[in-house]
Every structure is written in C-alpha cells, then in structure tokens.
Amino acid sequence: MKSYDISEPFYSNFSINPEIEWQMSRAEKYCLIHLLENINPEYSIEIGTYKGGSLQVLSKYSKKVYSIDVDSEPKNKLQNLFKNVTFKVGKSHEIIHNVINEIESKNGKLNFILVDGDHSKNGVKKDLECILSHNFKHPLTVILHDSFNPQCRLGMKSVEYKKYNFIEHIDLDYIHGCFSPNKNYKEMWGGFAIISINPKIKKSSSKINQSQEMLYNTIYRNSIHVIKDKLLFLKPFKKLFNLNK
Numbered sequence: 001m002k003s004y005d006i007s008e009p010f011y012s013n014f015s016i017n018p019e020i021e022w023q024m025s026r027a028e029k030y031c032l033i034h035l036l037e038n039i040n041p042e043y044s045i046e047i048g049t050y051k052g053g054s055l056q057v058l059s060k061y062s063k064k065v066y067s068i069d070v071d072s073e074p075k076n077k078l079q080n081l082f083k084n085v086t087f088k089v090g091k092s093h094e095i096i097h098n099v100i101n102e103i104e105s106k107n108g109k110l111n112f113i114l115v116d117g118d119h120s121k122n123g124v125k126k127d128l129e130c131i132l133s134h135n136f137k138h139p140l141t142v143i144l145h146d147s148f149n150p151q152c153r154l155g156m157k158s159v160e161y162k163k164y165n166f167i168e169h170i171d172l173d174y175i176h177g178c179f180s181p182n183k184n185y186k187e188m189w190g191g192f193a194i195i196s197i198n199p200k201i202k203k204s205s206s207k208i209n210q211s212q213e214m215l216y217n218t219i220y221r222n223s224i225h226v227i228k229d230k231l232l233f234l235k236p237f238k239k240l241f242n243l244n245k
C-alpha cells in the first residue's frame with residue numbers, strides 16, 4: 001500500500017514550521033488553528049508534546065502554555081524555540097494536577113487543554129479524570145485527539161461524567177477520524193473529541209454525544225481492530241518476552 005500524507009496539501013495564513021513534524025490530519029490542523037485563534041487562551045496545557053507540531057499552534061495563540069511529555073527529548077529540542085512554553089517531563093496523570101494548581105494559584109485563566117499523550121484506554125481515562133476533577137473558574141475547551149481509535153474512544157466513554165461539574169457538552173466526533181492510510185492500514189486513528197466546560201451553567205451534562213457513531217461503527221466492522229482488540233490480553237506477555245524487539 002502506497003504511503004500517503006493526509007496532512008497535505010494545506011493552505012492557511014498560519015505559517016507552519018516545515019521542520020517540525022505534526023501528527024495530525026488536514027482537518028485536525030485546520031480545526032486546531034481555528035479553535036485557538038478564536039479562543040485566544042490565556043493559559044493552555046498540552047499533554048503529548050512529541051516533535052512540537054500541535055505545540056506551535058498553542059504557543060502562537062496562547063499567552064502561556066504548559067506542555068507535558070513523558071520523554072525529555074521534546075523539552076531539550078524545543079525549549080529554545082517556544083519562549084512562552086513551560087515544558088514538564090513525566091507521566092501526565094502525575095503532573096497535570098500540579099500544573100492546573102500552578103495556573104490557578106496565579107489567578108490565571110486556563111482556557112484550552114489538548115490531550116494527546118498515552119493512547120491506551122486507561123491512559124486516556126486517567127488523563128480525563130484528572131482534568132475533570134478540578135472545579136474550573138473559567139470557560140475551558142478540552143480537545144482529545146484520536147477519538148476514532150477504538151481504545152482511546154473506550155477510554156473516553158468509560159469516564160463517569162455525571163461525577164463532574166460544569167460540563168456543557170461532550171462530542172466524541174467533533175472532527176471524525178479515518179483509516180490510517182500508511183503501513184498500519186485498517187487501523188483507525190485521528191479525530192477530535194470535545195468537552196466544553198462552562199462554570200456558569202446550572203446543570204452539568206453527562207450525555208456522551210457521538211455525532212458520527214454510525215460512520216464509526218461501519219468503519220470499525222471493516223477494521224483490523226475487530227481482531228486486534230480481542231488480542232489485547234496478550235500485550236503483557238509481549239512485554240514479558242520482549243517480543244517488541
């Protein structure tokens with residue numbers, strides 16, 4: 001299967017740094033730029049820095065950004081490039097509380113969070129629960145990348161949203177994803193889920209909208225995940241016997 005770049009061609013006033021790899025599709029890139037240009041956050045948080053692709057947009061449209069990655073390489077490579085970004089190294093669920101508390105202790109307005117770190121079901125769930133457990137004082141948009149990936153989506157669906165306050169809207173298919181067009185063909189990736197937090201609303205919503213559920217289910221039936229997800233129980237053994245190498 002021929003490799004194909006689903007992020008090109010791309011036309012925007014936003015000048016993307018061509019040296020920085022950005023792991024998102026065209027639709028996601030357009031969406032992220034437009035969202036951030038309009039929200040104009042005072043503070044943003046990113047989970048999953050990687051090569052700095054999405055970070056270049058967060059950095060441009062936010063006054064201040066915290067970017068978290070479990071790997072120290074992104075910090076070492078990018079800290080001189082993005083002056084308004086504080087890099088944090090470590091597991092997101094161990095760091096995110098302190099970052100949010102740090103912003104709140106400065107009376108800062110946290111208006112945007114991008115979740116794009118640990119893509120396992122439990123990883124996504126843990127990140128979301130850590131975020132939602134805060135009682136936010138300002139409107140906040142949370143975007144979760146890869147809501148079209150079955151494990152990420154399960155993580156998003158397994159959160160008990162009714163436990164949390166100020167949720168105005170949840171949609172797992174704010175931007176829908178696709179089949180990965182490259183060598184892992186028939187794997188489902190991409191997509192943006194959105195969770196809007198609004199401290200002014202009277203009643204929090206726990207309804208998980210899936211505006212492209214039918215598309216998701218149709219694609220799922222034709223995907224490799226039908227088999228792959230059934231074999232997930234073998235993952236610990238794979239690690240045990242070092243079969244990844």
Ligand SMILES: C[S@@+](CC[C@H](N)C(=O)[O-])C[C@H]1O[C@@H](n2cnc3c(N)ncnc32)[C@H](O)[C@@H]1O
Nearest residue numbers: 022023048050053054069070091092116117118
């Ligand atoms: C898909 S990449 C992020 C892509 C980037 N946002 C972009 O748009 O180009 C995922 C990143 O999350 C990091 N990561 C994985 N698990 C993590 C965790 N538990 N905490 C923090 N970062 C994690 C990985 O090291 C990797 O750099």
